[in-house]
Amino acid sequence: MRAARLHAYGQPLVVEEVPTPEPGPGQILVRVQGAGFCHSDLHVISGELPVLPRMPLILGHENAGVVEAVGPGVRAVAPGDPVVVFGGWGCGFCDSCVEGAEQLCATPGWVGLSNYDGGYAEYLLVPQERYLVKLAKLEPRAAAPLADAALTPYRAIRLARPYLQPDHAALVIGVGGLGQYGIKLLKLLAGVPVIAVDIDETKRAVARECGADHVLDGRDPEVLAQVQSLSGGGVTAAFDFVGSDATLELSLAATRPRGKVSQIGLAGGTAKLRVLQTVGFEVAFEATLWGTVKELREVVALAESGRLTPIDVVYRPLDEINQAKEELEHGRVGGRIVITP
Template sequence: MRAVRLRSWGRGPELTEVEQPVPRGAEVLVRVEAAGLCHSDLHVADAAPGALPYRLPFTLGHEVAGHIAGLGPEVAADSPAVGERVVLYGPWGCGTCARCADGRDNYCDRRGDLGWHGAGLGRDGGMADHVLVPSARHLLPIGGLPAEQAAPLSDAGLTSYHAVAGLRHLLHEGTTAVVIGIGGLGHLAVQILRATTQCRVLAVDVREEALALAHRSGALAGTLMQADTARTLTAQSGGPGADAVLDFVGSRSTLELATAVLRPGGELAVVGSAGGHLTVRKPGLLPPGFRLSLPFWGTRPELAEVIALARAGALRVSTQRFPLSAADDAFAQLRRGEVRGRAVLIPD
């Protein structure tokens, strides 16, 4: 079968031929229908040797949807059957700690000792014709949801949902949330905020087309990133500033904007990994009562809730399709910032 493999650090992945895996024990073989591309894939491919605990080579792809093509002999009888359409819960933990047992593999207690972080992150992922899943517990049914919609929900949707969930206690009627970075995750965060809270949603990006996407996703207003953006956002919030900010960029300039626009007691969720940093000092420039979270991916129960939102029509991913054979072009466009919404590879 074909697979997009990372063979060496600091170089792009390669589309190559590998042997199709055979499920053994409790493993499940999934025939891939769609696999999303994420900036995390670029971070992994560009990593310096030794920066990540992963052992090369492996297949990329942690946003995966498809149908079950084979079951190992030890798969439980109540697991999804051959032919059932599923989405893959991507963060794979140890499977035995209390957090994994509770469906929170994203915060596995043994995460630092595993040598992988999940599908396509140290373990073979779904940018391929098939993917081998270690356990049926990582699979959730999607029914008739199109694969190109379902696949990005497993990270872009789930990570956004998890970040919003951590702030939802703040976001009642009359409050304001600011979403910085309206890309594959940000445009879904806008929709999730609209579907699950009563707050007003403001959007920030450096691209006019991204602000148009934010508007289509339900944002009340969109603002270009520039010198007076904090003042503009504060005015749009009704005066006191934002109750919550979700930063899907994480650069020095976006973190500065986030802390400048937050009202006292406000909370910041940093999801993006652009290398920015904050200085925590008291007294200092951070708002009084400021709280910071660094959400990572999401839980398996939350993924079920994301899928339910999508199947109900409350969540729709803006996608740009590429055949698997054009993976190089998809990665190049993602790197240049030319992808609209979420890039999705479709085995052709």
């Protein structure tokens, strides 16, 4: 099969022929129809997040496709079934795994980010049938972003639900693919006013289309004062989809006492919590991660019902994966790039 593999940090992905996996007992071979290209991949490819235990490795942790073959003992899916692949694979035995939060496993085996190859290939070997969510209506390539771009903000918002109040605004910083889903999910799940902040004019326009009530330019030196004015003294929940020093500072400063700040982005920033200077009293801070299999099922249900509408998707063939990487690096992606091997 053809696959795009990373041979060394800081180098382009190499599209080459590799052996096609064969499913063993309990395993499933999925013919990949869509694999989302994520900002996390940029951090890994550059070496900023040197998490890979081996190279060459096939990246790609946001995947969907059609079941090609199953190994002995598989009962939940059959060849021909369209599926979304949950990517936060765990050991199955630690506290996080047995509680259903495998993405928080003490020894994670995330697809495309560990010893397991990912979805930037024609086929993907999935070790357990419980990692597959069957599709009833959506095409797999259109559903691929649900596995991360939608799942990640869904979990962050679900965990922040006790802080979200219909008469107080929430803040979304960064309106890329995850931020766009974040705005949609805040309106859908909590019905709160949403203030969106981004430095890109095009993404600010997209934020309005996604349902943001107020849209602000992150480069404006008065952006904090604007958020505080629009929210009547501060938001009850802030969702930072960037994660830089500047955005984390804004998130903390803009959140009212007894509110919550959720960091989702991984831009290398440091959250500096100093009461009475950078953050108010009883403000909770949490760095959320991905989501669970159950939460992915819920996201798929929302999308297939039409309640969660899609973000803009640009499809690229496997041979153009390095061009897709450059587009994402230079901020030329409005929603999500999906590779179609």
